[in-house]
Amino acid sequence: AQTVTQSQPEMSVQEAETVTLSCTYDTSENNYYLFWYKQPPSRQMILVIRQEAYKQQNATENRFSVNFQKAAKSFSLKISDSQLGDTAMYFCAFTPNFGNEKLTFGTGTRLTIIP
């Protein structure tokens, strides 16, 4: 079974600063996908970024980037130039490449951007 661990329940950072959220996972699969979802106070789950395990290059989406360390089973999210609208819960999630469409989520990190 896969597990996803987010060890930082809460974080806060000043606006315009950079923040990194941690995520580790455990799996015996070789091919899989990792995701970061954002959940603002509206409760809507929004996909922020995805990473394919077979790709060496780290994914980036504007101010959001990941540091994917496959050997260490680590998948951290970096938010640059943080904005007030980044305040939300952030969930790391995993799905294997074949046969199982389940998303396994971590417990989340509550991020607060301070004006």
Added chain:
Amino acid sequence: DAGVIQSPRHEVTEMGQEVTLRCKPISGHDYLFWYRQTMMRGLELLIYFNNNVPIDDSGMPEDRFSAKMPNASFSTLKIQPSEPRDSAVYFCASSPTIPPDRVFYEQYFGPGTRLTVT
């Protein structure tokens, strides 16, 4: 597209009552997922369907929970009888047919139903 639609957005009920949550997936999506979110357990997958057929219901907590998908555009999650520990936010999500390499795989979430059982 309107996205995944869930109703009601909020539900307050008394212990022992039957509760029905509803979901309309995005048109054309073949997969539908029901999740439960609580402070203690985070986001848990309860059940998912492919082409209206339940594929995995191992996350359904008890026989009090049941889910149906009578057609491609509608699904229900029913709790009977409800208990205070069922209080949570219930999300429905849908996704299109998953390509072999899953490069563009994404689950699209609805706004959730906040259930309070007193």
